[in-house]
Amino acid sequence: MATNGHHNHNHQLHHHPRRHVAVCAFPFGTHAAPLLLLVKRLAAAAPDVRFSFLNTTKSNSLLFKAINVSGFPNIVPCSIMPDDHDKGDGGHHHLKAIGVFLQAAPDGVRRGVAEIEAAVGVAVSCLITDAFLWFCGEIADKKGVPWVPLWTASSASLSVHVHTDDLRNKFGTHHNSGTCHEKIADCIPGMSNVRISDLPLGVVFGDLDSPFSKMLHNMGLVLPKASAVVINSFEELLPAITRDLKSKMRCLLNVGPFALTSPPQVESDQFGCLEWMDQHKVGSVAYISFGTVATPSKEEIIALAESLEATGVPFIWSLKDSAKAQLPLSFMKRIESNKTCGMVISWAPQLKLLAHPSMGVFITHCGWNSIMESIVNGVPLICRPILGDQVLNQRLIESVLKFGTGIEGGTITKSGTMKALHQVLSSHEGKQMRSNVKVLKELAEQGIRSGSTSNENFKVLIELVTGPTNGRVVENKKSEW
Structure with a gap:
């Protein structure tokens, strides 16, 4: 495992950070950027906590060029996957590359976590991951630390994945959406306007056995056991869906919109x-x-x-x-x-x-x-x-x-x-x-003012990620993975 060279000099600053958080990214599409923006916000609030950002070499090098973390010596990029897992542009090749990555990722993450623990000399006290990496729940559970997945899309699509079995039981599974096209997904609260044909592929139609579909299904089953699920949204946007998800999850934290809470640094305007x-x-x-x-x-x-x-x-x-x-x-x-x-x-x-x-x-x-x-x-x-x-x-x-x-x-x-x-x-x-x-x-805008829902949720998140191992985490031991 190589940490990106230009960050190595920062290790001295954090020989023994108070806590050590492992962050695991999904290196495709625009998944890794919101995760790093969230980590930047956490790192600013907890400068004495080290955040090891585990990702593929290629994704990390692009990401840390695009998002400046120079003021954050406590965020350290760590490349844990060789590059052959993250080649891929365009539809089919992309899905194939995702399949290869998902196969290698559980071992890659386990190995990566062990290596950064050895390098830093402080055990990992929390795992923050892309929600797609559902197997991280098991890794966190074995270590007895909180697992905090970030869902980078809408609460509605999250709800669909959490309710996948309900949808399949009600509408069956089909290779194409034609048979139940116009039926309404009304077995999910807040979805009275959503048709079955609006659902993502791999939920009730399409190839339900592809690595990607299986990953989403597994994720929907295990997310309710996570210490907290974080979303780039605000509660007031889709209130009925938010209420239902809160009833399913141990803790659901809308801490967005990231476009307001973690605005990017100055964007260049080279074309005027x-x-x-x-x-x-x-x-x-x-x-x-x-x-x-x-x-x-x-x-x-x-x-x-x-x-x-x-x-x-x-x-x-x-x-x-x-x-x-x-x-x-x-x-x-x-x-x-x-x-x-x-x-x-x-x-x-x-x-x-x-x-x-x-x-x-x-x-x-x-x-x-x-x-x-x-x-x-x-x-x-x-x-x-x-x-x-x-x-x-x-x-x-x-x-x-x-x-x-x-x-x-x-x-x-x-x-x-x-x-x-x-x-x-x-x-x-x-x-x-x-x-x-x-x-x-x-x-x-109201949602991110002080005392508002997104702000209060962020405080809960900081406490969970940086605070002492509390009762909420010990309760993990009972969950059946």
């Missing part, structure tokens, strides 16, 4: 987006970004470009260079000749853009981090979900929280996108979406 935004009318610009893992097909990218051209809506499109080549030549020429109509860039300062008064709508894949960022900035959404819990997120946005819309037919077409742009930017319905999301924005 903000200056460009200043030239546009309030609420007029469309921002487009589909996350880091999957992008829509070439046909959809072309259709989106055509709809932007046809409507004349000014836009900033964050698109990987590899996908940029798929854009029509006429579209690129128009941007070059008229800089004010739009920009296509490889990276955008997302939070700053969403906070700009000219921002009118965010066209998104509906990943949870992006949703929380749009809520804290009061921006309505046009949804094009691609994988995982994103379809469920779209349903919540359309039917429960009511601050966005999907695209007709579920994939991007020229006419469907033009319609959605018109709806959000120019119709009465769009005005209503904007006022709905403003209400959520206010709730999010």
Whole structure:
């Protein structure tokens, strides 16, 4: 195991920290970043506690470049998995790489924990992990220390995984969603608007035996035994779902939104987006970004470009260079000749853009981090979900929280996108979406003020992670793993 070289000099500062917390990341997608942001917040509150951040070499090197921890000598990146587990870009390869990682991870974590204990000379007193790493509950249990998993997505998708057996008992299991497509998942409190077809693959339809589906099922069964489950959200967002989860878990802690509690350091604006935004009318610009893992097909990218051209809506499109080549030549020429109509860039300062008064709508894949960022900035959404819990997120946005819309037919077409742009930017319905999301924005801001739910929950978390081994943890001994 190698700790990243530039942190080694910090070991002297913490020869014998008061406590030693092992943090275990899931190195795919955008999972590791929220975990490190949470750890930064904990490390600031508990400077005498060492946090060993266990992850793959590749994920750690990218992560610690993106998130600056230079002021935190008590956060030490530790690479415990060789790189061959974290290659993977694009759908199938990605799932295969996840399968390989999940197979190696239990032994990797056990070995990693033993090694950092030996290196630091202080036993690990708590395990904070990505919730996907459900086997860490067993590792923590054997050590008699608390297990604190972070769920990086919405409380609704967490609820689906906790209720998987109830859903399977009621609706059976199917290879495709067609047979029970429109049935409502009403056996879960707070889900009266959610259809079976909105659920993630691997719950009641799809390949239920894939390593990923099995992992999620196991996770749903063991999370109620965790010392506390942490969520990047706030209780007031989905209150019925939160109440139900609280009744299932030993301790459920909404400590978000992270976009407010752990804002990123200064985001660079190398392409001059903000200056460009200043030239546009309030609420007029469309921002487009589909996350880091999957992008829509070439046909959809072309259709989106055509709809932007046809409507004349000014836009900033964050698109990987590899996908940029798929854009029509006429579209690129128009941007070059008229800089004010739009920009296509490889990276955008997302939070700053969403906070700009000219921002009118965010066209998104509906990943949870992006949703929380749009809520804290009061921006309505046009949804094009691609994988995982994103379809469920779209349903919540359309039917429960009511601050966005999907695209007709579920994939991007020229006419469907033009319609959605018109709806959000120019119709009465769009005005209503904007006022709905403003209400959520206010709730999010109230949720992090002192004495509020997220703040009080964070205090409970600090006590659990850094405090003496208390009764709550001893009770772990009774749990049957």
